[in-house]
Amino acid sequence: MSFDLIFFGGTGDLSWRKLMPALFQAFRHGKLPAGGRILAVARDEQDDDAYRRWLKDRFQDVEGAKRPNDEEFARFAELLHYRRMDLSQPADYAGLLDWVATRGADTVVLYLATSPHLFPQICTQLGAVGLNGPQVRVVLEKPLGHDLASAQEINRVVRATFGETQALRIDHYLGKPSVQNLMALRFGNALFEPLWRRDSIANIQITLAESLGVGTRGDFYDRTGALRDMVQNHALQLLTMVAMEPPSRNDADAIRDEKLKVLRSLQPFTEERVARDVVRGQYRRGHVDGQPVPGYLEEAKVPEGSRCETFVALRTEVQNWRWAGVPFYLRTGKRLAQREAQIVVNFRPTPHSIFPGSAAANRLVIKLQPEDGLELHLMAAKGHAQGEALTPVSLDLDFDKAFAEDRVGAYERLLLESIAGRLNLFVRSDEQEQAWRWVEPVLEAWRREDAAGGGPRPYAAGSGGPAAASALVARDGFAWPEEQ
Structure with missing residues (x-):
């Protein structure tokens, strides 16, 4: 061809x-x-x-x-x-x-x-x-x-x-091998799908963290911000793939129809919900990998006094029968402690434990970067003594090692798909517009807040973001993975 x-x-x-x-x-x-x-x-x-x-x-x-x-x-x-x-x-x-x-x-x-x-x-x-x-x-x-x-x-x-x-x-996250394996995990295996619902899952957390700052792109980034740059597209696309119903076939429109249903089911934002369930931040001076780094307002081409957000954490729900009451937490930011992108599915604890101590709940970690893979965290007994407390263990699948000869990068995959004319990994216009429709009340609430003298919460470069992001999850009795 x-x-x-x-x-x-x-x-x-x-x-x-x-x-x-x-x-x-x-x-x-x-x-x-x-x-x-x-x-x-x-x-x-x-x-x-x-x-x-x-x-x-x-x-x-x-x-x-x-x-x-x-x-x-x-x-x-x-x-x-x-x-x-x-x-x-x-x-x-x-x-x-x-x-x-x-x-x-x-x-x-x-x-x-x-x-x-x-x-x-x-x-x-x-x-x-x-x-x-x-x-x-x-x-x-x-x-x-x-x-x-x-x-x-x-x-x-x-x-x-x-x-x-x-x-x-194009959304290059959809070309990542781990995202493709999320589809295979859910719809190519019988193991997880019966558990993939509110009865078994306590919450789902999606983190897209970067350790880099804005570099020389301060003028571009200041017109965009973390919500537009990462949440409206990448994070929401990942959420739809986690939450969608099984499509009738492995066909572009069948898949995108189910993703659109998720976007339409997201709990809408009101001004009160934005104040309660959304945290925005902006990095200040700090240290990343032991090296001092400037704050956002000190970066090249960033306007003086900018209120642009470099961090967003939010809580939402998918309002349908499968997911009713299950919180979804999205988090993204620049100049955080480490570069990582992952989806964490936290399962509910056992209803009654017969073992001493408090056993940790199971969780599935879908790693997108810097490694591609899956981790399943379980509880196991060492077997040395009867009545001994359980110990956390994990099953770790490294896609880079398992499929070393067939690994294809995200942009490489998407470019090949565009030449071939396969649409599964691309976003349809109604999906994209619905994502904008969902985030726009947040942007409007921030504009009103800025006009009243408000702005993003400061956080030190090299940290995990504003403390309010931890409080957002803790309010429901949960914690981000690094805080567990």
Whole structure:
């Protein structure tokens, strides 16, 4: 199958830090279909060879094992092309159409790795020159919009040019191997599904923690914040996959229909609920890995006195028969003690213990980063003496070791899926808009709070976030994993 993969924003950070290295891994692993061309589009004046040299220099920053040697890069570079475009000029889109038409590839994938405010303009111009035929797909990078209204406008323009099955809204967390194994765990095995409900589960916790700060992206991040950057998309997508009902088949729309039902069942936010069930924070100076780091307000390009949140913790419920009364806790933040992403399913304790001491409840930990794997925490007896207290033990499955030869990174998987036209791992427009609809009352409540002189709670860099986040969980008699 021949394909053309075209990156708008081809010299941007996302392209050279994530997308091109992921494509190289697909090429190295022999998974990239033969007969492909990769075109980078940007405003810089350079030709194919200059772009190849430029990208080779950037690849020196790729982590060691994933970095190509000279011979590997030379073979990969044969696929690479560059075209200068001014995205506001119709003539440049006509020229792009001519470039695509020189070969007539079976599949054309247009990856918009640009600022989201350019999506409507790009899609409208693509439609105007006819670069939206049935063989064309457009990949939209998050964040998709700044609020519900802007997301709806982007979707309106995209739908005016491309069909729903042509528009691939990307969320790279859905490409992570552990997230795919969450589907397999629930719907490919008979072990957990009978327990996957309110009768057996006490609470579910989703943590997306970063030890890094905003770096040189202070101006971008300040317009976004943790709620838009991580909760509205990544965290909610993980929640839907944990809470959804079994789909009737392994089909994109069947899966996305069930995820949408979860989003529509989330307990809505009122101003009172925001005050009670949402914690926002902003990091101050502190130490991470033993090194001093600045506070958010001291970072480059961050406006003076900014009230942008770098941490969010919230409590919600899925209001249906399966999950009624089970709290779901979501937590994300920058400059936290360690980088980790995980889902913790805390089961209810045994109704009556015959063993001395208080036995800990079982829990299932789905690890997303930095490792991919599963941990099942159980209680066991050492067997030395009758009447001895039970001891916690764990069963640990490391996907990196178990599937070492077949591991595929998140962006590598999603790029291959976009070329193949498989939609299971992409977000449908109604899902994305419903997620915005759910978080928007929180944003509105914060705007009113800021106008009244409020703002995010401070927390020290290198800590676990504001103390109020621990209190949020403790109020229900629970604790975050590191506090248990």
